Amino acid sequence: xxxxxxxxxxxxxxxxxPVLLRCNYxxxxxxxxxxxxxxxxxxxxxxxxxxSAATLVKGINGFEAEFKKSExxxxxxxxSAHMSDAAEYFCxxxxxxxxxxxxxxxxxxxxxxx
Amino acid sequence: xxxxxxxxxxLFRKEGQNVTLSCEQNLNHDAMYWYRQDPGQGLxxxxxxxxxxxxxxxxxxxxxxxSREKKESFPLTVTSAQKNPxxxxxxxxxxxxxxxxHFGDGTRLSIL
Numbered sequence: 001x002x003x004x005x006x007x008x009x010x011x012x013x014x015x016x017x018p019v020l021l022r023c024n025y026x027x028x029x030x031x032x033x034x035x036x037x038x039x040x041x042x043x044x045x046x047x048x049x050x051x052s053a054a055t056l057v058k059g060i061n062g063f064e065a066e067f068k069k070s071e072x073x074x075x076x077x078x079x080s081a082h083m084s085d086a087a088e089y090f091c092x093x094x095x096x097x098x099x100x101x102x103x104x105x106x107x108x109x110x111x112x113x114x
Numbered sequence: 115x116x117x118x119x120x121x122x123x124x125l126f127r128k129e130g131q132n133v134t135l136s137c138e139q140n141l142n143h144d145a146m147y148w149y150r151q152d153p154g155q156g157l158x159x160x161x162x163x164x165x166x167x168x169x170x171x172x173x174x175x176x177x178x179x180x181s182r183e184k185k186e187s188f189p190l191t192v193t194s195a196q197k198n199p200x201x202x203x204x205x206x207x208x209x210x211x212x213x214x215x216h217f218g219d220g221t222r223l224s225i226l
Contacts, residue, residue, distance in 0.1 A: 032212040043118075043204055043217030044157075051212065090156060094212045101172065102215065106156040 002027045004093045006105035014113045019078040021108045023091035026072060033074045034092040035065055038107075044090060050074060061085070086112045116141045120205050120218035126226045127192065127199060135190045135221045137205035146188040147215065150174060151202040160203075163188055164211070192223060200224050 007022040025031060032051045036044040048059025055067040065076045074091060088109050094102040118139045127133045139146065145164050149157040159172030163182040177196025182188055188207075192199045202222050206215040 034214055036217075041202075041220070041222070043120075043219045044206075044215075045217070046214045049214050096212050101159060101162065104156045107154075 002031065002093050002095050002103050004091050004103050004105040006089075006091050006108050008108050009106065010109045010111070012111040012113060013081045015083055016080050019076070019081045019085065019110065021076040021089050021091075021110065023074045023076065023105060024072055025074060025091070025093045027093055027095055029095045032094045032096075033065075033067060034094070034102075035059065035063070035074075035076050036090045036092060038088040038090065040087075047076070047089075081110075081112045083112050083114065086110055118205055118207055118216055118218035120203075120221050122221060123219070125221055125223045127223060128226050130194045132191055132193050133223070135192070135203055135205075135223070137188045137190065137218060139186050139188075139205075139207045139216070141207055141209075141216060142185070143207035143209050143216070144185070145208045145210065146182070147206045147208075148172075148178075148180065148188070148190045149204045149206065151204060151220075157204065160190065 003026045005024045034049045035047040038044045047063050048057045050057050050067045058064045063078050088107045090107050091105040092102050121136045147162045148160040151157050158174050160178050161180040163169035166185050169182050179191045202220050204220045205218045208215045
């Protein structure tokens with residue numbers, strides 16, 4: 001079985017300040033982990049992925065995430081928020097044994113204040 | 115450019131009517147997926163297909179049907195049995211089970 005919990009449904013930051021979006025996962029096997037971003041009325045776009053290589057993963061638009069097995073976490077960070085980062089963010093876990101079914105978190109809405 | 119095309123962008127259904135949402139990909143991916151997204155919620159899996167001529171039910175398959183006759187196409191039919199079809203529907207594809215999914219821009223379905 002696998003599950004994912006996004007610990008904050010809403011996060012608000014000021015432009016130029018750091019962003020932290022938190023994600024915890026549960027998996028019986030080695031997971032693949034992803035972060036996606038969704039802008040209004042659009043599909044999801046991949047930000048970054050972890051697939052058992054380096055634990056610190058760098059993605060697009062200055063985002064990065066660190067896989068911490070001991071804490072079962074995969075938090076998303078960005079040093080300096082931009083107005084264009086305002087969107088919905090989803091953490092996703094996928095396990096090879098689960099017949100192709102990924103599990104999506106409920107999402108975190110990021111608001112960026114000027 | 116490679117990608118996933120969903121059509122139409124907006125769709126309206128009358129009571130008792132079946133409607134079909136189109137999803138086409140030119141990424142040469144084997145796996146394709148349909149998700150439903152309700153306001154303020156995450157994605158719920160309706161159906162998925164790992165290979166042509168084969169598909170499996172996801173978590174909320176009741177009231178929906180799919181076909182996978184071609185690798186690049188995975189249409190979703192919302193039947194009259196689906197009593198609450200108003201939602202945003204997303205199609206995705208991936209190279210393999212644990213690979214990232216590529217998403218279309220969605221179809222928003224409403225009831226007339």
